[in-house]
Amino acid sequence: MPLLGSLAIFIAYAVFWGFIFQYRDEVKGYTYEHMITYFVFVKILEGVGNSMAAFKMSDHIHEGMLSNLLIKPLKIKAWLLTEDLGRVIFDGMIRIIIFLGILFFLFGEISFELSGVALFIVFVVLSYLLSFNISFIMACFSFWLDPSSIASMHFALRRIFHFLAGGVVPIVFFPEFSQEILKYLPFKYLINTPIDVLSGRIKGGEIGVALIILVVWIITLEIATHLFFKFSYKANEAVGI
Amino acid sequence: MSKYARIYKIYLKMNLYRFLIYRNKVMMAFLANVTYTITFVLGVKFVFDELGEVGGYTAEIFIAYMIMMQLWWSIHTVLVRKNMQFLAKAINKGQLDFYLLKPVSLRKSLPVISVRFVDIIIIIFDLCAMVLLVDFSQFDYADMLLSVFFLGVGVAITYFFVSVIVNMTFWIGRNDFFTLLIGELAEIVQVPAVFFPPVLKILFTFFVPALLFAGPAVEALWRL
Numbered sequence: 034m035p036l037l038g039s040l041a042i043f044i045a046y047a048v049f050w051g052f053i054f055q056y057r058d059e060v061k062g063y064t065y066e067h068m069i070t071y072f073v074f075v076k077i078l079e080g081v082g083n084s085m086a087a088f089k090m091s092d093h094i095h096e097g098m099l100s101n102l103l104i105k106p107l108k109i110k111a112w113l114l115t116e117d118l119g120r121v122i123f124d125g126m127i128r129i130i131i132f133l134g135i136l137f138f139l140f141g142e143i144s145f146e147l148s149g150v151a152l153f154i155v156f157v158v159l160s161y162l163l164s165f166n167i168s169f170i171m172a173c174f175s176f177w178l179d180p181s182s183i184a185s186m187h188f189a190l191r192r193i194f195h196f197l198a199g200g201v202v203p204i205v206f207f208p209e210f211s212q213e214i215l216k217y218l219p220f221k222y223l224i225n226t227p228i229d230v231l232s233g234r235i236k237g238g239e240i241g242v243a244l245i246i247l248v249v250w251i252i253t254l255e256i257a258t259h260l261f262f263k264f265s266y267k268a269n270e271a272v273g274i
Numbered sequence: 275m276s277k278y279a280r281i282y283k284i285y286l287k288m289n290l291y292r293f294l295i296y297r298n299k300v301m302m303a304f305l306a307n308v309t310y311t312i313t314f315v316l317g318v319k320f321v322f323d324e325l326g327e328v329g330g331y332t333a334e335i336f337i338a339y340m341i342m343m344q345l346w347w348s349i350h351t352v353l354v355r356k357n358m359q360f361l362a363k364a365i366n367k368g369q370l371d372f373y374l375l376k377p378v379s380l381r382k383s384l385p386v387i388s389v390r391f392v393d394i395i396i397i398i399f400d401l402c403a404m405v406l407l408v409d410f411s412q413f414d415y416a417d418m419l420l421s422v423f424f425l426g427v428g429v430a431i432t433y434f435f436v437s438v439i440v441n442m443t444f445w446i447g448r449n450d451f452f453t454l455l456i457g458e459l460a461e462i463v464q465v466p467a468v469f470f471p472p473v474l475k476i477l478f479t480f481f482v483p484a485l486l487f488a489g490p491a492v493e494a495l496w497r498l
Contacts, residue, residue, distance in 0.1 A: 036453075041461035052330055052469040061324060178298060185302030187460075189309040197315035206320040 035083075036127065039076045043132070046072045061205045066140060067232065073132045074228045075200050080128040081121055081157055081193070082164040082198075082223045086113045090172035091183040095134050099269060110258065113172070114165060121161065152240060156227035159247050163219055166254035167194070173261050174267035199225030219250040278382055285386040295393035297428060300392045307344075307396045311403055314340055318349045329468040330498055339466050339492045341404045345486040346425060347460055350432045355456065356388040358440045365443045417495050424490040431483050432456070459484040466492070 047069060054065035063071065083110035087271050090113060093099045102109050137143055145153075171190065195201065204212055204225045215221045226243050229235045235243065293300060315337055322333035331339070356363070361384060364370045373380045436456060463484040467475055470485070478485040492498070 037458050038461060041458040042464075045465045048469050048471070048474065049465045049470070056328075116421050121277060178302075179296075181296075182298045183301040185299070185306045189302070189306040192306070192309045192313055196317065201313060201317040202320055208320070217431060 036080070036124070039079055039128070040131070043072055043076050043135075055149060061203070062234075063203065063205075065196060069139060070136060070232065071228055073136045074231065075224055076132050077125065078157065078160070078224050079195070079200065080124040082160055083124075084117050084165040084168035085120065086117050086162070086165055086168040087171040087175070087183055087187050088180075089113055090115075090169070091175035091178075091180045094175045094269065097182055097270075110169060110262070113169065117168075118161075119229055125127045126148070129148060145231055146233060150235055153227055153231040155244075156222070156230055156247070158246075158251060160223045160227060162251050163247065163254065164223060166251065166258050167219075169258045170254070170261055173258075173265040176265045192222065193222050197221065198223040199228075217246065219247070219254075222247045222250070278380065281378060281383055282386045285383070286389060289386075289389045290391055295312065300395070303392045304395055304399070307373070307399065311341070311344065311400070315403075315407065329466075331466060335492065335496055335498075336466070338404065338495065339488065340409045340464060341400055341407070342425065342492050343464055345400045345404070345459065346428050346432075346491075348393045348400060349425070349429050350456075350487075352389055352393045352397070353385050353438055354433045356390055357384045357386075358436045360384075360388045362440045362443045365440075366448055400462070403415060410489040413495055420447055420494040421491045424494050425488065428487040428489075428491060434482070435483065459473060463487060463489070 050065065050068045050072075053060065054068070058064065058154070060068070088128075090099075090109075093102060099109070102112055105112065131199065133143060168187075171187055178186065197215060197218065199221055202214060204221050207215065222243065226235070226247075229242055230243075284498075318336050318340065319333055322328070326332075361380075364373060371458065438454075459478075459482060463478060467479070467485045467489050470478065475485065
């Protein structure tokens, strides 16, 4: 169903922008083709970046299964990462086939520079790690909240992150001052920056700066998740909630 | 009639207690709705700051349309979706007889069996958002009444549409997919009818009437 939801939202965006580009050739540097390509990759990245670690951890805690995972010769975070990665790769592949198929159907060709594609893959891997760490922090709240509250919190925060990542409108539409602030926050590196790298809208030094900021955020969140898990684990009752 | 009034009262009371017990859940669900509203209002504002007016729609009208869609969604969740899902589940689990054997009409008690009070709070929030973000002094009372009437018609259309789908459960077994499809339809028609190409407009008006859910209610206000 999430895939069908993505497809439905994509249709809405395509209809909206299709209408607008009947009367304009360009909006904020985007042509119709650029805009549709942007949203095709938003929908692909939405699947890749949508870590479900919070839900998994919430289930384990509420079913009293966390202890079972803690005695395995693998850290719980690594366990959740491998479990989540399996789902994300499969979901991502299906999205790539469907949405690139749509792109090909609409424009008859798909062409990107090889260096752009290689950098895009690097950004996608890093943005997944960022997304996973954010989800793991949410997961730690499962020690205090019930699964449906975790689901609502996940939905609410994801919605905000998705918006700040450029998933609803490209960041270039945001007011100047918020664009400046977003440069130093992790969100735009989840969606907007990888697409800009792929489409060649940012190049050279800008890519380097983006990579540094992204890596710094991943390291910061790695430390934060480690500390927060140690703190929140004290609330674990082992028998479920 | 008093028999049904008593039944309605009991069901509503039951659902109210459930709502009061799971307060955290309610708060989080409310928060999720608030973030949704804030992000789409900002998104629409950013885009329309750049575009001005599109197809007769300004940022204000577009925001009103999206809030009306949310209102429709919440009202349909309270009155239609949850109860129809309940009915489909009863058919799937073989529990329909249990309800049919009772000395009350299932169809008449269905609207209150599974009322989610959190959606009623969300309806109030959506109404407040509408009042805050839309200048109502530009409309006369007749337009506003017509708008409320069209919103009611939109919910009624959804009721009949979902009823047909849920009744298909008798023949095709589990069809949760189709009931969930209504949610996806709502995503597609978060863009008003005027933006749709003619073929899709016909499809979503006459065959799958999704453009009638909330669109006419907004069009009545601005006489679009």
